[in-house]
Amino acid sequence: MELHNIPYKVSHRAVKYPRLEFKTGELLIVLPLGHEPDIVLDKYKNWIIKKFDFIKECLENTKNKKLVTRSEEEFRKLIHSLAKESSKELGVELNHIYFRKMRTKWASLSSKKNLTVNRLMKHLPEYLIRYVIFHEIVHIIEKRHNEKFWKIISHKFKSYQKMEREMFIYWFLIFKDLSDMTIKLER
Secondary structure, three states: OOHHHOOEEEEEEOOOOOEEEOOOOOEEEEEEOOOOOHHHHHHOHHHHHHHHHHHHHHHHHHHHOOOOOOOHHHHHHHHHHHHHHHHHHHOOOOOEEEEEOOOOOOEEEOOOOEEEEEHHHHHOOHHHHHHHHHHHHHHHHOOOOOHHHHHHHHHHOOOHHHHHHHHHHHHHHHHHHHHHHHHHHHO
């Protein structure tokens, strides 16, 4: 596959180094002011093609998935319940849980042991929510996604790679549905 088949946008910013982002399925090339994308595109061609193919596959798999409908109250209760369960199982304490809409991740854990949950996660099946909450609480024990981290994850989720892949599929499904809703609202 040639790169000219892959659509991309360029954003010039006050950054020191160029970077590539595929956060919503579209390639964004962030460049220092005055730089052109050609060198970056050439250097990372194989990575871009591999990532683009992965995203295409995920988008294709969204056709087989449905978003869950649950109220905000049901979602919050579920999160609190799963966080309590995971914290107890791992023998750690969580400080506080926050809910907000996030653009690039399902959840995050701060150094102060505060869990921030993406409100869009309420549309995921419960087994994926369970995985995300456990994943984040494991970060209390191990901050980085290293061998120790994945070993802890694999004790509870043997096929965590499959779960990680599904998280991408649902990410694209949610953003596809959101953009479809925006288009309908604009008409």
